[in-house]
Structures are given as C-alpha cells and as structure tokens.
Amino acid sequence: MTVTIYDVAREAGVSMATVSRVVNNNPNVKPQTRKKVFEAIERLGYRPNAVARGLASKKTTTVGVVIPDISDSIVAEVARGIEDIANMYHYNIILSNADKKKDKEIRVINTLLEKQVDGLLFMGGVITDEHLDAFRTSSVPVVLCGTTDEGKLIPSVTIDHEQAAYDAVKLLIDQGHKKIAMISVTLKDPATGYARYQGYKRALEDAGLTLDEQDVRIGNYRYESGMEAMGYFLEQPERPTAVFAATDEMAIGAIHTIQDHGLRVPEDISVISIDNIRMASMVRPQLTTVAQPMYDIGAVSMRLLTKLMNKEQIDQTQILLPHDVIKRNSVAQV
Structure with missing residues (x-):
C-alpha cells in the first residue's frame, strides 16, 4: 500500500504539519525532530506526492521540453545544458519528442501544459501561427531554444x-x-x-x-x-x-x-x-x-526560463550566442 504523510507522522510520533515542514525544508523544526522524521521516512519508504504538493503550492518544479527529433545528435548536447541548469535551480525536466511534425508539436505542447509544468522550452523548427497561439495562451513562460519566431514575440536563445x-x-x-x-x-x-x-x-x-x-x-x-x-x-x-x-x-x-x-x-x-x-x-x-554552442544554447535557455518563472529582472529576451568557424581538413584552396 502507498505510504502517506499520516503514516510517517504516526511512525515518528509527530504531527502531519511537522512532517510537511521537514519534507519542504522548513527551518522551523528542531534538529532532533527532523532526525526522527527522516528516520521514519527511510523506514517506511515514503515518497512525497509531487502532484499533491504542486496543487497546494501551484508549482510543480517541472519544466517541459519539446524536442524536434530524439535521434538528432544536436539534441543530446542541448538537453545536457538544459538539465545541468535545471538541476542547479532544483527543477525537473520532461523531454517530449515531436518528430519534427507540426501537429505532434502542438499536441505535445498542450499535453505538457496540461501536466501543470512551471515553464516550457521549445526546441522545434518552424514556428507557425498555431505554435504562437499555443504559446500565447500558455499560463506559464515559454522560451524558444535554438530557434526564434519571425516576429520575435517569444523569448529565445539561438545563434545568428x-x-x-x-x-x-x-x-x-x-x-x-x-x-x-x-x-x-x-x-x-x-x-x-x-x-x-x-x-x-x-x-x-x-x-x-x-x-x-x-x-x-x-x-x-x-x-x-x-x-x-x-x-x-x-x-x-x-x-x-x-x-x-x-x-x-x-x-x-x-x-x-x-x-x-x-x-x-x-x-x-x-x-x-x-x-x-x-x-x-x-x-x-x-x-x-x-x-553552434549547443550546450550553451540549452543552458542559457534554461536560465532565461528560470528568470521568467521566478519573475526576475531580465535585460533582454532575444539572445544571440556567438558561433565559431572550426577549420579542419575538408576545405582546400583552388
């Protein structure tokens, strides 16, 4: 059976409110009490219900990421940049593959928003009017990662x-x-x-x-x-x-x-x-x-999104990162 916060409270001999404060890292708990609660959590194998916590706080600490093609080698490095910054700011990410198909991209965007993500990163290609409608009606911030819309209406991180x-x-x-x-x-x-x-x-x-x-x-x-x-x-x-x-x-x-x-x-x-x-x-x-600085595109996109989600001051929402010509052996003089 699923272990509940009530079971932990009874095992530790404290109130459910105390267990809640421990789980949410509230500093107003005595060290000895905190130790008892953590020991009870470990014995019972309790896992906090992220959905319930999200409903209470109106935040899920989850970011949805729409990727164009999971088999594309570029995606992995961009996703690593996203994940590293997400971890730094204590967000989880949900990667959703859209196969570079517009209808699937729109469906995935709406599915992620229905899951109450706190923000959305879009790594797709062509930004159509349907995409813009989905982004505009979103109740959470959206950042375009590695692309931009023609009117520069949505925050983005890319190269020239x-x-x-x-x-x-x-x-x-x-x-x-x-x-x-x-x-x-x-x-x-x-x-x-x-x-x-x-x-x-x-x-x-x-x-x-x-x-x-x-x-x-x-x-x-x-x-x-x-x-x-x-x-x-x-x-x-x-x-x-x-x-x-x-x-x-x-x-x-x-x-x-x-x-x-x-x-x-x-x-x-x-x-x-x-x-x-x-x-x-x-x-x-x-x-x-x-x-392309693929890792940086992912990392900067995620950082921009965290600023938008936390309503921090932002100097610019259209960010162009530098590119670099890497000279190897496939070009010769004629």
Missing part, C-alpha cells in the same frame, strides 16, 4: 544563422571557389533554413558571384539527403568545386558520395557545413564547420 552561413561560404570564397553549391534544409523555416540560405546568397552576392538555383538542393537534415543532393550535383555538366551543407549530417553524406564516385575531399571538391556535431571530427577528412 544567416551570419553563420555567410561566414562558412565566405571561407570557401576566400579559398578561391566560385562554383559553390548548397545543400539546404526547408526554406519554410525562417529562423534556420531560410536564414542559412540567405547567408549563402548574401555571401555570393557580396563576392560578385551569380547564384544559380540549380546549385541549391533541399535536404531533410539527414545523411541520406546529403548523399542524394551530392549525387545530383555530380551529374551536372559543370560540377561545383565546393559544397556548403546546412547541417553536418548532410555534409557527411555529401563527403561519402564524393568518395564513392572516386573523387577526393578536399582536393576535388571542398565541403563545409554548420553545427559541429561530434561526427564532424570523426569523419575523414575531418569536416570544417561552423560550431
């Missing part, structure tokens, strides 16, 4: 994705490349996909290079789509001398397709991307990429 892409493509241009293809992700996502495409386009324009739409293929973030896009580029009459991939995973797919066709990276075709996942340094040649 357009500038990150610009820096990647400019590195290729500085190495003498003029025929630069892009493996993009959906352009329907203004915060990341379209922003990275815009960075690619702006870098070409600033260098006086013409953007050929045949040099842009849309992938789905994954390795296989990088292979497929690269296969398309290699079939063209004039193949690119360099490829900018919007994600590391697609870039690795591109590298392997180049090698499967008997060509070399970077001697025949250079490859660069964005993210800096662990696999970027494991692939051969090692991948040159623009690093």
